[in-house]
Amino acid sequence: MASIKDVAAEAGVSVATVSRVLNEHPSVSADARARVLAAVEVLGYRPNAVARSLRTxxxxxxxxxxxxxxxxxxxxxxxxxxxxxxxxxxxxxxxxxxxxxxxxxxxxxxxxxxxxxxxxxxxxxxxxxxxxxxxxxxxxxxxxxxxxxxxxxxxxxxDGQSAIRDLVAHLHALGHRRLAIIAGPAATTTGRERVEVFRTALAAHGLELPDAYTGQGDFQAESGRRVTEGFLDLAEPPEVVFAADNLMALGALDAIRARGLRVPCDIALAAFDDIRWFVHTDPPITAIAQPxxxxxxxxxxxxxxxxxxxxxxxxxxPARLVVRRSCGEDPAENPVTNRSTS
Amino acid sequence: MASIKDVAAEAGVSVATVSRVLNEHPSVSADARARVLAAVEVLGYRPNAVARSLRTxxxxxxxxxxxxxxxxxxxxxxxxxxxxxxxxxxxxxxxxxxxxxxxxxxxxxxxxxxxxxxxxxxxxxxxxxxxxxxxxxxxxxxxxxxxxxxxxxxxxxxDGQSAIRDLVAHLHALGHRRLAIIAGPAATTTGRERVEVFRTALAAHGLELPDAYTGQGDFQAESGRRVTEGFLDLAEPPEVVFAADNLMALGALDAIRARGLRVPCDIALAAFDDIRWFVHTDPPITAIAQPxxxxxxxxxxxxxxxxxxxxxxxxxxPARLVVRRSCGEDPAENPVTNRSTS
DNA sequence: GCAGTCGATGTAATCGATTCCACGAGGAGG
DNA sequence: CCTCCTCGTGGAATCGATTACATCGACTGC
CATH class of the missing domain: 3.40.50.2300 (Response regulator)
Known part of the structure; x- marks a missing residue:
């Protein structure tokens, strides 16, 4: 591969001049510039980014x-x-x-x-x-x-705070009282924060978030499945599962489907993170969309x-709530309703 | 950031020796090696990959x-x-x-x-x-x-050939005769090939692939939507739409849903490329899975x-067919049935 | 007409590594 | 005891760019 020296030789100038042309340094004669450019063209020269990085x-x-x-x-x-x-x-x-x-x-x-x-x-x-x-x-x-x-x-x-509050209000309006969350890893800020905001939003409606309704996930689908199975095994399973990211929601859906249960009649589902496929899942999933x-x-x-x-x-x-059908059948009552596709 | 010279100075050796230690060259005394390693540790030295790349x-x-x-x-x-x-x-x-x-x-x-x-x-x-x-x-x-x-x-x-043949056989067995395809760009091999194999597989069942049933997509969701709308506007719309990739299938689903039609009763859908979400769409989508x-x-x-x-x-x-419910209601009859989750 | 300035150019140092070559010490063999 | 290797080591060239500095000619202004 041609180097700056080859270009200099071909153009009949020094490497310094070639470098100046390449870096658009002002003091290069029109003649020299033209010869260098021609040489670059002839040789198919491309500057070596590695060498350039080392120097600069x-x-x-x-x-x-x-x-x-x-x-x-x-x-x-x-x-x-x-x-x-x-x-x-x-x-x-x-x-x-x-x-x-x-x-x-x-x-x-x-x-x-x-x-x-x-x-x-x-x-x-x-x-x-x-x-x-x-x-x-x-x-x-x-x-x-x-x-x-x-x-x-x-x-x-x-900031998911207001969107999570909207979600909880939506769920409460639909009559749900036993709400559970699949949390992300406690080592991450989003993992912790979403749980805390959710808990606070529940409190505003006089609801609690018992430990049994707080499952520890890791933002991967498999953990969503595992945690949801735990929820479904409880003597009194939650009415709603809120997954702190979209992959855990996918896992939750797997678990719910494996039991032959239906969303939202048997159990409602919502997710943090909105993705295109949520429009087409069975049912379309209510989610919190980030910009x-x-x-x-x-x-x-x-x-x-x-x-x-x-x-x-x-x-x-700000993130915002996108209401679909996975939490209950009549989202029309909710002012933040948004059933659009994208 | 410390360079190899700093390490050499700290260890009281030359840069050559430092380099030898770092590259596990055999002829370095145990003493020198230990001093170099200690210096590396003290200075938190990491070799500059840019310089190394330039040289090697x-x-x-x-x-x-x-x-x-x-x-x-x-x-x-x-x-x-x-x-x-x-x-x-x-x-x-x-x-x-x-x-x-x-x-x-x-x-x-x-x-x-x-x-x-x-x-x-x-x-x-x-x-x-x-x-x-x-x-x-x-x-x-x-x-x-x-x-x-x-x-x-x-x-x-x-190689999707045998999987596409299996798909066509599956569709034929379900009674579908008017099959359409959303093709990928003709400039890509996969774009062309999938159409040709599909056409050949149809011919084996005595079916044709009319131009009206061959839509030109670009592997993006929007094109799937557009082409599907075209299909649905035909005097005699196809009974099945086969999308040559998963995003165009998503677009097709959007278009079908926008018309208020249902899959598979009103129109069947299949896709090349299998993805996790296809298990949970409404209905689960029959697809060709690549390894x-x-x-x-x-x-x-x-x-x-x-x-x-x-x-x-x-x-x-080889790619393989994964039969789900988007092409008709009784996949059990088909020997290649696979309704597993992953 | 001469000092000073400016523009165009080349020479060479430099970035941080690797590696060829030379050199000295020490051991083996004759 | 001398020669010859081998081993460990350092000096210096090198990779391909950028850029400070020096040089030189031409032009300007007094």
């Missing part, structure tokens, strides 16, 4: 370490992150942590070794020393969706602000 | 250019590719082409500039000159899922064989 100490690359790519929510997040980054002249390397702290560390280390310009993380656990060190050492970093408390890193996330694309874009902008020396801000965007 | 001309990185990350099939493919690559000591950079040739070229160029060791591509179109040049120039390359005919690059893909994970792993192995000087082989794995 910038890779124009962002790292994105995501909890689980197979989760449609994170897939969409990754997509919007890549789009915005590309628009701003950066590439993205995605690392899939699969909800495993060791894998998360593997990817963080790998990305750091590659000298990425900045790191976007949705942490799997409460505080890997590696990540904390990186943050302290000054690696530009932004948390997205989830975060680690007590670290001075901007956070871009959705996923906007979160991804905001996170990238914050990170690049930080990289380029501006001061990044944390961003919190 | 290897990045231990594979590029994966995928047609559409939001498509669950490709998400799963990407995941298995990353897993296998990681197991073999490589990282993966994913580029999402979004079914757009210009974006595909952008990513290929970007990956080539970064001097990735090899490229895995599921081409969006029939032959970007950039990619053909790269292949000719000797860039290790493997096609996965889709390929470009006439290029000397190994292909790893699923996605195995494809991803085989593709990585072929590519790394090529990179490391061995001779890679093309791989074709």
């Amino acid at each position: 100490d910038q890779t124009h690359t962002l790292g994105l370490v995501i909890s689980d790519v197979m989760n449609p929510y994170f897939t969409e997040l990754a997509r919007s992150v890549e789009e915005e980054a590309r628009a701003l002249g950066y590439s993205v390397i995605i690392g899939n942590a699969d909800e495993r702290p060791d894998l998360q560390d593997h990817h963080v280390r790998n990305l750091l070794d590659r000298r990425i310009d900045g790191l976007l993380v949705s942490p799997t656990d409460g505080g890997s020393p590696l990540m904390l060190d990186a943050a302290r050492a000054g690696t530009p970093m932004v948390f997205v969706d989830r975060w680690i408390p007590g670290v001075d890193v901007p956070v871009v996330r959705a 996923t694309g906007e979160l991804g874009r905001a996170a990238v902008r914050a990170l690049i602000d930080r990289i380029e020396g501006r001061t990044p801000r944390s961003v919190t965007l | 001309d290897q990045t231990h990185t594979l590029g994966l250019v995928i047609s559409d990350v939001m498509n669950p099939y490709f998400t799963e493919l990407a995941r298995s590719v990353e897993e296998e690559a990681r197991a073999l000591g490589y990282s993966v950079i994913i580029g999402n082409a979004d079914e757009r040739p210009d974006l595909q070229d952008h990513h290929v160029r970007n990956l080539l500039d970064r001097r990735i060791d090899g490229l895995l591509v599921s081409p969006t179109d029939g032959g970007s000159p950039l990619m053909l040049d790269a292949a000719r120039a000797g860039t290790p390359m493997v096609f996965v899922d889709r390929w470009i005919p006439g290029v000397d690059v190994p292909v790893v893909r699923a 996605t994970g195995e494809l991803g792993r085989a593709a990585v192995r072929a590519l790394i064989d090529r990179i490391e000087g061995r001779t890679p082989r093309s791989v074709t794995l």
